[in-house]
Amino acid sequence: MSWRIEVREKEGFYDAVGESIKREIADLGFENRIKEVNAVQVYLLEGELKEPDVKFICENLLIDPVTQEYNYKGTAFNDEEFKEVEVAYNPGVMDPVEASAKKAIADLGVKGLRAVKTAKKYLIKGSLSYKDIRSIAEEILYNKVIQHLVIGQSKIISEGSPYQFKLSYINILGASAGQLEKISRGRQLFLNLEEMKAIKQYFKKLKRDPTDCELETLAQTWSEHCRHKTLRGLIEFEGRTIKNLLKKTIMRVTEELDKPWCVSVFKDNSGVIRFDEKYNVCFKVETHNHPSALEPYGGAGTGIGGVIRDPLGTGLGAKPIINTDVFCFGPPDYPYRKLPKGVLHPKRLMKGVVAGVRDYGNRMGIPTSNGAVLFDENFVGNPLVFCGNVGIMPKNKSLKKVKRGDLIVVVGGRTGRDGIHGATFSSGELTHQSKGSSGSAVQIGNPIEEKKLTDTILQARDKNLYNAITDCGAGGLSSAVGEMGEKLGAEVHLEKVPLKYNGLSYDEIWISEAQERMVLAVDPKNINELIDTFNREDVEATVIGRFTGNRNLRLLYDANVVCDIDMKFLHDGLPNIKRKAVWRKPRFKEPMMKAKKDLTGDLLKLLSNLNIASKEWIIRQYDHEVQGGSVLKPLHGPNNGPGDACITRPILSSKKGVILSCGINPDYGKIDPYWMAASVIDEALRQTVAVGGDIRKSAILDNFCWGNTNKPDRLGTLVKASQACYDIAKAYEVPFISGKDSLNNEYSTGKKTISIPPTLLISCISIMDNISKAISMDAKKPGNIIYIVGLTHDELGGSQYYKMNGFYGNNVPRVDPVYGRRIMNTLTKAIGKRYVRSCHDCSDGGVAVALAEMAFAGGFGMSIHLGAFDPPKGQSLLRNDILLFSESNTRFIVEVSDEGRFIDSMKDMPIWRLGHIRNDRAFKIFGIDEKLIIETDIDTLKASWQYPFRNL
Amino acid sequence: MSKVLVIVIRTAGTNCDKETVFAFETAGANVELVHINELVQREKKLEDYQILAIPGGFTYGDDIASGKILANELKFKLEEDIQKFINDGKLIIGICNGFQILVKAGLLPNLSGSFSTIEVTLTVNDSDKFEDRWVHLKKVKSQKSKVKSKCVWTKGIDGIIELPVAHGEGKFIPRDKDVLTQLKKENLIVFEYVDENGMRKGYPYNPNGSVENIAGICDRTGRIFGLMPHPERHITSFQHPHWTRNKRSENGEGDGITIFKNGVNFSRKYL
Secondary structure: EEEEEEEOOOOOOOOOHHHHHHHHHHHHHHOOOEEEEEEEEEEEEEEEEOOHHHHHHHHHHHOOOOEEEEEEEOOOOOOEEEEEEEEEOOOOOOHHHHHHHHHHHHHHOOOOEEEEEEEEEEEEEOOOOHHHHEEEEEHHOOOOOOOOOOOOOOOOOOOOOOOOOOOOOOOOOOOOOOHHHHHHHOOOOOOOOOHHHHHHHHHHOOOOOHHHHHHHHHHOOOOOHOOHHHHHEEEEOOEEEOOHHHOOOOHHHHHHHHHEEEEEEEOOOOEEEEEEOOOOEEEEEOHHHHHHHHHHHHHHHHHHHHHHHHHOOOOOEEEEEEEEEEEEEOOOOOHHHHHHOOOOHHHHHHHHHHHHHHHHHHHHHOEEEEEEEEOOOOOOOOOOEEEEEOOOOEHOOOOOOOOOEEEEEEEOOOOOOOOOOHHHHOOOOEEOOHHHHHHHOOOOOOHHHHHHHHHHHHHHHHOOOEEEEEEOOOOOHHOOOOOOOOOOOOEHHHHOOOOOOOOOOOHHHHHOOOOOEEEEEEEEEHHHHHHHHOOOOOOOOOEEEEOOOOOOOEEEEEOEEEEEEEEHHHHHHHOEEEEEEOOOOOOOOOOOOOOOOHHHHHHHHHHHOOOOOOHHHHHHOOOOOOOOOOEEEEEEEOOEEEEEEEEEEOOOOOOOEEEEEEEEHHHHHHHHHHHHHHHHHHEEEEEEHOOOOHHHHHEEEEEEEOOOOOOOOHHHHHHHHHHHHHHHHHHOOEEEEEEEEOOOOEEEOOEEEEEOOOOEEEEEEEOOOOOOOOOOOOOOOOOOOEEEOOOOOOOOOOOOHHHHOOOOOOOOOOHHHHHHHHHHHHHHHHHHHHOHHHHHHHHOHHHHHHHHHHHHHHOOOOEEOOOOOOOOOOOOOOOOEEEEEOOOOEEEEEEEEOHHHHHHHHOOOOOOEEEOOOOOOOEEEEOOOOEEEEEEEHHHHHHHHHOOOOOO | OOOOOEEEEEEOOOOOHHHHHHHHHHHEEEEEOOOOOOOOOOOOOOHOOEEHHHHHHHHHHHOOOHHHHHHHHHHHHOOOHHHHHHHOOOOEEEEHHHHHHHOOOOOOOOOOOOOOOOEEEEEEEOOOOOOEEEEEEEEOOOOOOOOOOOOHHOOOOOOOOEEEEEEOOOOEEEOHHHOOOOOOOOOOOEEEEOOOEEEEEEEEOOOOOOOOHHHEEEOOOOEEEOOOOHHHHHEEHOOOOOHOOOHHOOOOOOOOHHHHHHHHHHHHOOE
């Protein structure tokens, strides 16, 4: 018997969900026609349930008796005036409420329940046609990748009949070159011809065709996502052949600097550095661009969920303590008519992505404390979603080693069809057909499953119950077992893997990217205690095989061998392909802008620029304080100014902290990838210094998001950026500890291909000995003196000021890392001695924006005189607008109370007195000729800065 | 002298447990972090503890409604143990998700005395969004000054304190006018959201749209206390968003520690 239950707010109670949907509908252009929206939660229960059972379940579980009412008799809530829309999950898509509801109904003591499903019903009132409602539904109420509109009423669809085993071989031995390419395309393997040929060669020796499973395993392992074959391959550039660009640039910095506090770098799932005598911390940043483009909520949620499992799978497991997120979207006001086919509107994408990160991160109880959001038209078809996670672990749990004979144990969530082909999908280009054809690559996360998993893994770790751990990420079991068994070999019995529902083939089980799973290597003597540790907290742990020692990867399904290949071929058989790279500096139009007498309007406009404006709307949706360790939060001062970096105290009884910051600038990337990379390294480091950090205790991570690097011009920019990473990080003496690249960020509509600008995200992690020495960016006290540290050059190329006026220009900011290091280290010392009351780095929008942000954040005005005090050596008196808006690197605005001591401590450094903090709310800047060029007040500045994202 | 023993309950999705443990330890107690399954399986017994704390988080993902599933576990699986715990004169605190659980299990405000009627609720914020922000709280004085607040957890707190809220479902709603009148009459409303000057104001000062700005309530004994803001996130001044504006000497304890100290000190007398 099945029951349909509808729950909604009683008359007279505010329906917050319905109201916010109403606002969104109004936003779509229906403001005069939409009257009311009611949200109704639908539950479908199936099983031997009698009417009193159902009533009992409703009253004791499904409704809030204070605010809600229900019905279960089929007389659905409706009213003549309302039109109905019902949205349900597609079959096979995980509905997180399902498991909780089953558990909760069992807790009530009600027996006989077989299945639960949920759906959402919206009652919409207004002068809207069914056609309008359908388009509204598509725009904001559901995403066809994971959901569907219900015609009539939702039903429970039983999921799959039992799987009938049938082994399938793929004929490649007899395949021509053209057919090989066709096989690769048709099966979404994303392997090129050279690679297909190498596979053919290998199986020729074995005198048989590969099974589908073998081919899939090779495709996963050899994917760009898992292998980084571009960065590690051969590149022909400017007459030279570079062998392994990654090793020659990024990893070389770390190797040459050889910092004793780098514990485990470029080896494990995240980079590990020393925290204190007892603990190490690790950090990893990943991207989840393509899944987020198709299904923003699920894509971004599993992005953060996935990267959390990296520290959890590092060493013997680290406790996740901080999340970071950086997004690049198209402009939220992008015209609908210009939107390419198959692309979600940037505003919807942004809202979905933010909600996805919010719901996953908040439920995991990990503070999301640092990030950035940028907007550019080139991200319309292909947004970027970077998610990072920091973990902490005891020193002696930082390394792992699989032993021969160890059992392979999968723990956590069950395996379903979710996310099949994620690794290969992420290595290809998005097209307007991606939504239809790659739907299964989209995963929906269940953060509570991952939270349980995290809690229990850390217990098992502390009881020393396993020898190694890794996460099931891209490629699923295939990658996890493949990596762990690389040296020893592994045998897996696929029929033992617990499934969410019937009907999965051996191949699907092996490559599924179902979330919230980890793989452990367990000594057989510990297996019972291990399983008990997980089961006690309702987490499944299942033995699926063992690490053999014969260096083979052997997979069975009910005693049938479905895969039998050599680990050596799997890991080393990838042919080294030579790619061509070229780079020519593009020439952009150089703006001819007249000097203006009044720059007030320009400053206000800059503050409302989306890249600069307040992101408070996003920040507050993230719990950035859970775990209690937040010392410097994302927003500073009584008026919530933008902090440069966050500081967290992982051990509440200790004064030691972790600083996180990030640098990113796609605008510079369009002009010059070398100086873009240099600038974002400088940005991440100066943000760390600005809060009281020390670059000598800092390490950085690289995340390259590029276009299709099979195209020589895209690869050329990658080479230039990598070279900058070596030059600049080496000179700053800051090692890289981990990184990841996401290539093929292009969107093709059939005729046209749009590439994202070369975008490098640098994330910086730094250890702070005493968090009580941290400083924030908000102006503290009237009368205190304002200085700028660092030199301003005519470097407006790629600046927000140029962009605002419709130009790019060419003179991007450069970096002098040798001088830069001296400046930063000297300033770190001055801050450590408490000579600096507040500090803010100069980035987007330059000096003027930095000054304005400090002033309104602290609630005090400022008087700035560019012409009153002697500039330091090397500083020319440029035009007012250049001095105020140029984005030269390695610059800080500082507020000092004891000027004499500050000047002494900054001896030989380029410091320039600019003015002072006022005791009223006026904000005035006088130019080099002492004439007033900016005159406003901090309330106007703040309002301009907060306006764009205020009413989302 | 033996120490007060606190049990902090956790389950799938609890996530403010470690800082709650730290807060009670800082206040001088011994603390055990116990999974709900251990209580249900009788591996641990409630009667061995003097204080029961239900920390914040998203128990069971807040699926169906925030706190509901754990509330039902307490109600249907541990009812007798909890009633005994309360009847023995021991203390209970629920913070954020813990407050939602106490309310939905019928343990707060428990005007009926039956431990099972849901008299108030905490529901979706008016903004329909999860929000993390700091709020100002004022202890509610009774209209009739004769009825002193019985809440043992907030003894000695005077004036305005600052704590963060971080929730999506914190809008306090009483079942009906009678409940609200009764709460006021018996002085069971402990904290209300106010502005810097102690005046009742709307959003964002009242972050969720709570009726009469109610942020926390206690039961008639004053020993069971629930609140949406997080006192465990303001144990030291370094957790306050504006600590960098203070002089160095001004940084030390945070506003939240008093609540934990009150609980521990009260329980010590009854050891």
